[in-house]
Amino acid sequence: MLTALYPATCVGCGLLLRAAPEARALPLCTACLPEAVPLAPEARTVAGCTALFAYEGPLAAAITRLKFGGDAAVAGPLARLLADGIATTPSLAEAGPWDLLVPIPLHPLRALARGFDQVVLLTTWLRRTWPVGLPPEHRPRLLRRVRRTTPQTALDGQERRRNLRGAFAARAPEALRDRRILLVDDVTTTGATLEAGRAALLEAGAAAVVGLALLRALP
Numbered sequence: 183m184l185t186a187l188y189p190a191t192c193v194g195c196g197l198l199l200r201a202a203p204e205a206r207a208l209p210l211c212t213a214c215l216p217e218a219v220p221l222a223p224e225a226r227t228v229a230g231c232t233a234l235f236a237y238e239g240p241l242a243a244a245i246t247r248l249k250f251g252g253d254a255a256v257a258g259p260l261a262r263l264l265a266d267g268i269a270t271t272p273s274l275a276e277a278g279p280w281d282l283l284v285p286i287p288l289h290p291l292r293a294l295a296r297g298f299d300q301v302v303l304l305t306t307w308l309r310r311t312w313p314v315g316l317p318p319e320h321r322p323r324l325l326r327r328v329r330r331t332t333p334q335t336a337l338d339g340q341e342r343r344r345n346l347r348g349a350f351a352a353r354a355p356e357a358l359r360d361r362r363i364l365l366v367d368d369v370t371t372t373g374a375t376l377e378a379g380r381a382a383l384l385e386a387g388a389a390a391v392v393g394l395a396l397l398r399a400l401p
């Protein structure tokens with residue numbers, strides 16, 4: 183069944199894969215595979231935010247294709263990496279189970295310009311391929327951006343935090359009161375975005391919020 187859902191292509195370069203993707207540890211061809219850098223399980227969690235791979239090589243290329251190339255076919259295989267990470271990262275295994283799965287939202291104007299929200303694609307697939315126990319409820323509209331922020335790449339850590347203060351608000355506090363939430367983003371650098379989203383959810387009454395990104399841009 184999964185073979186029909188996942189395209190049997192390398193997410194890094196688009197090359198057709200010979201073995202079924204679910205039989206492989208990573209949805210990558212033999213040329214791209216050695217270039218993907220998984221973070222060591224003990225190095226994945228920094229300041230309460232967990233990331234699974236370094237932001238470089240074929241997985242960075244896959245995120246770029248998803249985000250700016252509109253190549254939605256890589257979302258499923260990338261979500262499978264998130265699912266594997268949830269199953270294999272001790273800090274995440276200990277923090278679960280979660281009631282709700284919430285993506286970090288794009289600003290609505292940016293989503294409108296792009297035509298889709300790549301993190302929602304990832305969390306949609308993640309819920310479908312949930313690795314352990316009952317999948318959490320997918321709530322892509324629970325968190326919203328209340329103002330447009332300067333693109334983070336131009337800013338340093340402290341400026342990022344300032345830029346993001348008050349950037350998010352919870353839309354339905356009654357839906358998240360006392361719930362345990364897994365908050366997901368595609369790429370993190372300092373963790374400032376996940377941290378700002380986490381603060382908004384906790385402020386609205388969530389019992390616990392864990393931040394998870396697929397890739398971490400290393401300084």
Ligand SMILES: [Zn+2]
Pocket residue numbers: 192193194195196197210211212213214215240
């Ligand atoms: Zn490849």
